[in-house]
Amino acid sequence: xxxxxxxxxxxxxxxxxxxxxxxxxxxxxxxxxxxxxxxxxxxxxxxxxxxxxxxxxxxxxxxxxxxxxxxxxxxxxxxxxxxxxxxxxxxxxxxxxxxxxxxxxxxxxxxxxxxxxxxxxxxxxxxxxxxxxxxxxxxxxxxxxxxxxxxxxxxxxxxxxxxxxxxxxxxxxxxxxxxxxxxxxxxxxxxxxxxxxxxxxxxxxxxxxxxxxxxxxxxxxxxxxxxxxxxxxxxxxxxxxxxxxxxxxxxxxxxxxxxxxxxxxxxxxxxxxxx
Amino acid sequence: xxxxxxxxxxxxxxxxxxxxxxxxxxxxxxxxxxxxxxxxxxxxxxxxxxxxxxxxxxxxxxxxxxxxxxxxxxxxxxxxxxxxxxxxxxxxxxxxxxxxxxxxxxxxxxxxxxxxxxxxxxxxxxxxxxxxxxxxxxxxxxxxxxxxxxxxxxxxxxxxxxxxxxxxxxxxxxxxxxxxxxxxxxxxxxxxxxxxxxxxxxxxxxxxxxxxxxxxxxxxxxxxxxxxxxxxxxxxxxxxxxxxxxxxxxxxxxxxxxxxxxxxxxxxxxxxxxx
Numbered sequence: 001x002x003x004x005x006x007x008x009x010x011x012x013x014x015x016x017x018x019x020x021x022x023x024x025x026x027x028x029x030x031x032x033x034x035x036x037x038x039x040x041x042x043x044x045x046x047x048x049x050x051x052x053x054x055x056x057x058x059x060x061x062x063x064x065x066x067x068x069x070x071x072x073x074x075x076x077x078x079x080x081x082x083x084x085x086x087x088x089x090x091x092x093x094x095x096x097x098x099x100x101x102x103x104x105x106x107x108x109x110x111x112x113x114x115x116x117x118x119x120x121x122x123x124x125x126x127x128x129x130x131x132x133x134x135x136x137x138x139x140x141x142x143x144x145x146x147x148x149x150x151x152x153x154x155x156x157x158x159x160x161x162x163x164x165x166x167x168x169x170x171x172x173x174x175x176x177x178x179x180x181x182x183x184x185x186x187x188x189x190x191x192x193x194x195x196x197x198x199x200x201x202x203x204x205x206x207x208x209x210x211x212x213x214x215x216x217x218x219x220x221x222x223x224x225x226x227x228x229x230x231x232x233x234x235x236x237x238x239x240x241x242x243x244x245x246x247x248x249x250x251x252x253x254x255x256x257x258x259x260x261x262x263x264x265x266x267x268x269x270x271x272x273x274x275x
Numbered sequence: 276x277x278x279x280x281x282x283x284x285x286x287x288x289x290x291x292x293x294x295x296x297x298x299x300x301x302x303x304x305x306x307x308x309x310x311x312x313x314x315x316x317x318x319x320x321x322x323x324x325x326x327x328x329x330x331x332x333x334x335x336x337x338x339x340x341x342x343x344x345x346x347x348x349x350x351x352x353x354x355x356x357x358x359x360x361x362x363x364x365x366x367x368x369x370x371x372x373x374x375x376x377x378x379x380x381x382x383x384x385x386x387x388x389x390x391x392x393x394x395x396x397x398x399x400x401x402x403x404x405x406x407x408x409x410x411x412x413x414x415x416x417x418x419x420x421x422x423x424x425x426x427x428x429x430x431x432x433x434x435x436x437x438x439x440x441x442x443x444x445x446x447x448x449x450x451x452x453x454x455x456x457x458x459x460x461x462x463x464x465x466x467x468x469x470x471x472x473x474x475x476x477x478x479x480x481x482x483x484x485x486x487x488x489x490x491x492x493x494x495x496x497x498x499x500x501x502x503x504x505x506x507x508x509x510x511x512x513x514x515x516x517x518x519x520x521x522x523x524x525x526x527x528x529x530x531x532x533x534x535x536x537x538x539x540x541x542x543x544x545x546x547x548x549x550x
Contacts (some may be wrong), residue, residue: 014341049324049386073509107450111324115386163532175382236429257438
């Protein structure tokens with residue numbers, strides 16, 4: 001049996017940061033379980049973040065009107081993606097588990113990780129118009145967002161000054177990871193390590209290590225099954241009437257953003273529903 | 276009286292794109308109103324997206340443990356930010372209105388715009404721990420996200436396959452723009468221009484031009500006033516009990532993410548509430 005593989009997409013500038021420690025803990029915990037662990041240390045790699053023509057080798061399909069997504073799709077088919085993108089795609093293909101390790105910048109991923117998302121998750125390779133969401137290309141892979149915050153947990157609640165963390169996570173977890181088919185595991189959130197004393201920081205890292213020991217048995221977060229939607233232009237890619245009816249008597253919406261005008265299902269993007 | 280100024284932060288690779296046309300329409304409409312219009316054409320400028328040590332001139336405060344936000348704050352105070360960042364900050368300082376013009380990439384801004392956000396909105400310059408949200412540094416400025424989508428509008432609804440667009444907009448509009456104090460005007464969303472016939476595209480651009488004629492009289496979107504929150508560590512930066520009580524009988528939460536476990540106020544991040 002082939003050795004299993006994990007990929008850590010890591011973005012911090014300093015090797016002595018808490019994020020670096022969280023990465024090291026993950027490398028250790030997964031290696032101990034027999035995994036081959038690949039790390040993409042994006043700053044160290046000087047990973048290019050911007051989506052440009054340089055991402056494509058050879059002639060453009062339509063140099064008069066450059067449309068990134070279209071050009072990338074063709075370049076992927078023809079094996080003409082830039083080497084840095086092709087390498088990341090090869091790592092991603094091998095990985096059963098992908099961990100994104102980063103500090104939250106402006107309530108989202110740092111630009112260098114957004115660049116990895118924009119450039120590596122090429123149409124054809126990471127999704128097609130037929131293969132997305134729970135029919136997605138990466139449906140046999142798991143993904144985790146693991147990140148540090150500058151603020152404390154109570155700021156990120158439905159009555160906190162920054163609002164519900166579930167809302168912040170939705171575009172990344174549903175719009176990027178779930179869109180490509182990933183089984184999205186609960187995010188690993190390190191609340192404000194910069195203002196936590198050393199023992200607290202150690203405890204956070206220990207909890208992360210322990211979680212990773214059981215990570216492959218974890219239940220993923222809940223998203224709406226694509227069969228709930230009429231995925232045709234006439235149907236508007238909207239909920240099927242019978243599903244809408246079924247949910248009419250439910251107290252909560254389906255997910256954080258497919259809320260149907262109802263209260264959001266609590267912790268939809270942070271905690272897996274136990275069945 | 277000094278001439279008023281607008282800044283367009285623009286991100287598309289092609290000068291013949293719909294995004295370029297939307298930028299040109301804005302330049303024209305605002306120039307006609309007597310505005311000086313600055314354009315930051317990020318791809319043409321080869322704007323650096325990643326947050327690195329190169330953003331700081333001279334010695335680092337703590338080279339052993341590089342913390343981007345801390346180093347940038349000190350470098351801003353000392354006038355030691357890299358020239359490209361200092362130039363963007365000078366443009367931003369002059370501008371009464373900032374328009375971000377971009378194609379939606381993975382349900383958010385392209386990495387090159389995230390890089391502009393991460394690098395230009397330095398602590399001290401764009402916010403302080405005292406000056407944020409409605410007490411924010413840029414409270415006399417207006418901002419608009421103007422963007423194109425690949426999908427149709429019905430996909431981005433509370434019962435659409437991608438979920439409620441209001442949820443997607445929250446991290447950017449509240450977490451970035453409102454955080455810095457901007458009066459956030461309704462987003463200008465160009466739904467799926469790539470699959471719209473030429474007359475439809477022209478009509479979209481005309482509507483954008485017309486909107487801009489009245490843009491300085493527009494009411495901004497509604498956010499939670501910071502006075503609603505107990506902005507102390509003991510208070511957890513959470514809603515004051517008396518405000519919570521006041522909202523107990525309301526049918527909706529306060530905003531998209533400060534929802535208090537209630538249904539989201541409809542279109543909170545897309546439509547200004549008429550008083």
